[in-house]
Amino acid sequence: MFKSKQIQRQRQVLVVDDQEINRDVLGLILEDDYEVIYAENGREALEKIQENLDSLSLVMLDLIMPEMDGFEVLETMRDDEEMSSIPVIVLTAEKEAELKALRLGAADFITKPFDVHEIVLARVARIVELSEGRQLISAAEYDKLTMLYNRNFFFEYANRLYTYHPELHLDAVVMNIEQFHSVNALNGREFGDDILRIIGNEIRAFLSETEGIASRFDADRFDIYCVHQDNYHAVLERFQNKVNSISPNVNIHLRMGVKPWSQEVEPIVMFDRARAACNMVRGDYHHPLMIYNDDMLMRELLNQRLLNDLRSAVDDKQLQVYYQPKYDIQCEPPKLSSAEALVRWKHPELGMISPGSFVPLFEGNGLISIVDDFVWREAAQQIAAWKEKYNFTLPVSVNISRTDVFDTTLVDRLKELVEENGLDYSNIKLEITESAYTENSKGLLDLIDSLRELGFAIEMDDFGSGYSSLNMLSSMPIDVLKMDMKFIRNIETNETDRRLVQLVLDIAKYLNVPVVAEGVENEKQLEILRNASCDLVQGYYFSRPLPADEFEKLIEREIATERDR
Ligand code: C2E
Numbered sequence: 001m002f003k004s005k006q007i008q009r010q011r012q013v014l015v016v017d018d019q020e021i022n023r024d025v026l027g028l029i030l031e032d033d034y035e036v037i038y039a040e041n042g043r044e045a046l047e048k049i050q051e052n053l054d055s056l057s058l059v060m061l062d063l064i065m066p067e068m069d070g071f072e073v074l075e076t077m078r079d080d081e082e083m084s085s086i087p088v089i090v091l092t093a094e095k096e097a098e099l100k101a102l103r104l105g106a107a108d109f110i111t112k113p114f115d116v117h118e119i120v121l122a123r124v125a126r127i128v129e130l131s132e133g134r135q136l137i138s139a140a141e142y143d144k145l146t147m148l149y150n151r152n153f154f155f156e157y158a159n160r161l162y163t164y165h166p167e168l169h170l171d172a173v174v175m176n177i178e179q180f181h182s183v184n185a186l187n188g189r190e191f192g193d194d195i196l197r198i199i200g201n202e203i204r205a206f207l208s209e210t211e212g213i214a215s216r217f218d219a220d221r222f223d224i225y226c227v228h229q230d231n232y233h234a235v236l237e238r239f240q241n242k243v244n245s246i247s248p249n250v251n252i253h254l255r256m257g258v259k260p261w262s263q264e265v266e267p268i269v270m271f272d273r274a275r276a277a278c279n280m281v282r283g284d285y286h287h288p289l290m291i292y293n294d295d296m297l298m299r300e301l302l303n304q305r306l307l308n309d310l311r312s313a314v315d316d317k318q319l320q321v322y323y324q325p326k327y328d329i330q331c332e333p334p335k336l337s338s339a340e341a342l343v344r345w346k347h348p349e350l351g352m353i354s355p356g357s358f359v360p361l362f363e364g365n366g367l368i369s370i371v372d373d374f375v376w377r378e379a380a381q382q383i384a385a386w387k388e389k390y391n392f393t394l395p396v397s398v399n400i401s402r403t404d405v406f407d408t409t410l411v412d413r414l415k416e417l418v419e420e421n422g423l424d425y426s427n428i429k430l431e432i433t434e435s436a437y438t439e440n441s442k443g444l445l446d447l448i449d450s451l452r453e454l455g456f457a458i459e460m461d462d463f464g465s466g467y468s469s470l471n472m473l474s475s476m477p478i479d480v481l482k483m484d485m486k487f488i489r490n491i492e493t494n495e496t497d498r499r500l501v502q503l504v505l506d507i508a509k510y511l512n513v514p515v516v517a518e519g520v521e522n523e524k525q526l527e528i529l530r531n532a533s534c535d536l537v538q539g540y541y542f543s544r545p546l547p548a549d550e551f552e553k554l555i556e557r558e559i560a561t562e563r564d565r
Pocket residue numbers: 324341342343354355356359368371372375399400401431461462518519520521538539540541545
């Protein structure tokens with residue numbers, strides 16, 4: 001814990017309370033560090049404030065008192081130019097009163113019976129210090145709904161704590177509500193607001209037991225800057241239990257990310273990392289807590305690097321397109337029917353980077369469109385080049401990322417590529433991952449309709465990896481289904497997987513949609529799929545993704561086979 005003595009100087013504090021016992025307790029807590037003066041009611045308080053205008057650092061004010069209550073004192077102080085600059089901490093036992101007091105300009109509150117003494121002292125010290133730096137820091141500003149600090153004030157405050165009180169070793173904690181928009185949509189905004197208020201109240205209760213500050217950063221994100229807690233599982237559980245107890249009939253899940261204190265990291269970065277940790281457990285109801293660790297730091301540094309390097313990667317031709325064939329296995333021998341364009345990044349220092357490491361990163365910030373644009377362009381030119389060189393048309397599918405889908409110029413961009421390269425629309429196929437379908441159905445369906453009208457074939461990628469159900473297939477406008485690799489992986493040994501694959505194939509057949517099985521690595525898998533009347537196969541068994549010049553051998557072989565067919 002912190003050493004409160006170090007951070008306090010002799011300042012004058014006025015304690016206002018009609019109960020002698022309360023005055024005594026506060027006096028005891030404060031007297032070592034402050035010169036304490038007392039008043040028994042509001043009227044006396046205002047007199048004392050007037051008398052000590054120049055020396056008074058803080059007023060600690062009870063709300064319910066005879067003669068003149070605390071609210072009237074607050075109002076009078078707020079409307080007086082000189083008195084309004086003296087901070088007030090309200091002493092209270094009930095929530096409603098707290099909120100009203102905060103709105104009337106109170107800087108903070110302390111609940112009765114008095115919190116842990118160190119905390120009372122620490123809060124007094126903070127408020128005094130903050131108010132002494134008035135030029136730098138604005139008056140406390142609150143989020144209207146939760147009455148926690150608003151984002152700007154919170155970070156101003158946090159920066160000061162970081163700069164002037166490094167001994168506190170404060171952790172950054174970010175808490176979020178899963179799918180808050182659905183909670184709102186299903187139960188109404190008012191319900192959503194209630195939940196936010198309840199969490200806000202519980203955070204303030206938490207901070208009356210432990211040193212720290214908190215803010216509602218935005219909609220459903222709460223930032224807490226507090227002294228280290230030994231068990232963050234318990235902290236999260238506390239909030240979760242509170243929410244459960246208030247709304248037992250609605251499932252609300254909280255998640256939390258923590259960036260433990262470290263000397264060289266400023267609050268803004270600490271909270272970025274806590275947020276990153278919090279985002280990592282999005283949707284993982286079984287493990288809703290993540291503590292930021294070194295791996296994440298390495299990952300973050302790498303991400304930063306990749307983000308910085310992307311532009312030059314395109315300019316310096318570090319990005320390359322590889323092609324992986326898809327074979328029609330109902331022919332004998334199997335027939336090369338198309339290919340998938342897959343991006344590769346040959347980084348001058350980091351070596352070969354697989355798309356798994358950067359596609360999700362660039363999807364997160366829209367930069368993926370730079371990558372995709374490059375890949376689509378290359379692929380379109382390649383199709384044209386092979387047509388020219390071999391008089392052979394090999395359709396190539398390109399991946400459309402989930403964020404490309406929001407790009408209003410997408411249709412025009414693709415159209416342009418086809419026209420510029422003298423292609424037919426059927427030469428380029430578009431792979432859209434299954435999860436994009438579930439994420440933004442309406443907009444996506446409209447987009448797909450216009451793409452299909454032009455003549456593009458749409459392949460649903462990674463089918464079975466997400467949440468779409470088999471019966472959704474019938475309502476989806478798709479031309480080809482790509483079954484996710486995980487179905488194929490154990491198909492030789494696992495009876496259930498085999499039946500599932502058969503089921504998907506049967507339904508697809510019924511719907512008249514050809515299926516591509518991805519990730520086929522051996523003969524046995526191939527045989528099972530062939531017998532289950534799967535049409536197309538993509539996988540290492542036939543070939544890994546290859547650079548264009550190596551892929552040409554497959555085209556040449558195909559042309560030769562074609563002659564013999
Ligand atoms: P995807 O579209 O499902 O692509 C198939 C992935 O499976 C490729 O990984 C491919 O190399 C891999 N694969 C193919 N056959 C086998 C096999 O037999 N065994 C195994 N274990 N893996 C196999 P890759 O190239 O690493 O790409 C990963 C993902 O990155 C792709 O999944 C796709 O979602 C994304 N991606 C790749 N290129 C692009 C691109 O240009 N744009 C966008 N937006 N995403 C891309």
